[in-house]
Amino acid sequence: MFAKGQTVISCMEQLAPKHLAVPDDRIGLQLGSLQKDIKHVLIALDVNDEVVEEAIALDADLIIAHHAIIFRPLKSLNTDQPAGKLYEKLIKHDIAVYISHTNLDSAQGGMNDWMADALGIQNGIPLEEVYTETFSKLVTFVPATHHQAVLDAVWGAGAGTIGQYAKCSFSNEGAGTFLPQEGTKPFTGKPGKLERTEEVRVEILVPSSLASKVVQALVKAHPYEEPAYDLYPVEAKGQAYGLGRVGKLARPQTLGEFAEVVKRALDVPFVRVVGDDSRMVKKAAVLGGSGSRYVNKALFKGADVLVTGDIDYHTAHDALMAGIALIDPGHNAEKMMKAKTADWLRTKLEEKRCETQVHVSQINTEPFRLV
The missing domain is CATH 3.40.1390.30 (NIF3 (NGG1p interacting factor 3)-like)
Incomplete structure (x- = not known):
């Protein structure tokens, strides 16, 4: 199909x-x-x-x-x-x-990561942050018989990841009460009769951008007609996403040598270089597309050179005075x-x-x- x-x-x-x-x-x-x-x-x-x-x-x-x-x-x-x-x-x-x-530029495993990898920039971090993941805490109550099924559902929807650890959650047992009203079809108990049942309280961290998807997965997997849950913001911050990458090169090299690396890696017929070919380059920044306005950000983050397109005459002079080298492979390097x-x-x-x-x-x- x-x-x-x-x-x-x-x-x-x-x-x-x-x-x-x-x-x-x-x-x-x-x-x-x-x-x-x-x-x-x-x-x-x-x-x-x-x-x-x-x-x-x-x-x-x-x-x-x-x-x-x-x-x-x-x-x-x-x-x-x-x-x-x-x-x-x-x-x-x-x-x-x-x-x-720019969403592809900022994405983990997207444009700027591809360019950084090609140039040998290691452990690159964003040159300018665009978005920092925030989190909410999801709390729900589920009968023990469906505890694992609900966990699997919300994990599958993207909940429960903290750094490099996946499927994180906390659970403890307790008793829940509810009174089904007329016209309901409760999973346990009968309409009009107060029900007390053993349940598991589940707490799990949810990226705010995935909250709606996770709640939908919870509701679908939960056996109750009206599953109870709380979703509230927490102070924890997650991964930062942004434009460009800056990090140390796999090996120190001269600006002239690195310019040749850029030319080969990005498959361009030529590059424009600002700076002394003999200067050593240890830390590099790259930003796909037009990056003239990011020169100062690269300098602030300790880069010896910025690789980006569409460098204008006056920006080149400013970079020379500031002491940062530039390599312009053109916008089409993307x-x-x-x-x-x-x-x-x-x-x-x-x-x-x-x-x-x-x-x-x-x-x-x-x-x-x-x-």
Whole structure:
């Protein structure tokens, strides 16, 4: 069977949840409908006319791209203009477009982790935090016969993880009372009669972003018609997610040597370098895309060099004066997301036994060329 559109996106959002995006970023479904079977998905960095023609040739139903096709609210949709023509072609061929941008950048195991790994940056932490996981405490009461089933359900929904420890919970036994009213169908006892039953109190930590999903799993697995539960915020903080990565290199090297590493690892024909080629680089920062405004953040976190795209002339001079080196591989260095995202999505759909095919765009959307 083929995956439904929402199933494909649900898999994608396991990798790059929407709440990891920076405010006002243009992510999510930008064009078309997900209310259909998806036979072919095309993963692209950008969506231009060549990519759309590629999608048409593949008979693709959905394009998942990194960069938005609609950057600001539309005042009109003029199909005589280039953007309007592009939207028209997509609509006529029933191709939906879904964008995963800064949420993919921030995600654990996403864009910036991929780039950091490629460059040999070890144990990278975010250059700028976007989202820090908060927690709630879930407390519920369940008969001993269903204790393990309820635990398995809420664990499966994402509850009970503390750092590197999974399936964490606390349980103790006690007695619960309830009086079923007329018209109820209690799991134990009878309507109109006060019931006293042995129950287990369960306490478990729940990421706030998963609270709704966990409660749904609890209610589904619980044998009672009206399971009692409390869900309240706690002070504990979880993992921080954010843009960029900064950490020590696997081995110290000169800036000139590291520039060659960047060029090979990110598969770009050239890089622009700011700084003395002979200076030693021990700690590096990387940020996919346009990172001019993150130079000071990289400097503050002790980086000897920042690898990012779209460095402008004045930022380069400021970096020289501040004593931090820069390597600019261009914005298109993010193209590695195509194969990485496709591999992730393909695996998830295969686990669901879906026949949907996931394709990597072969179009080079780099707009610049050297002459």
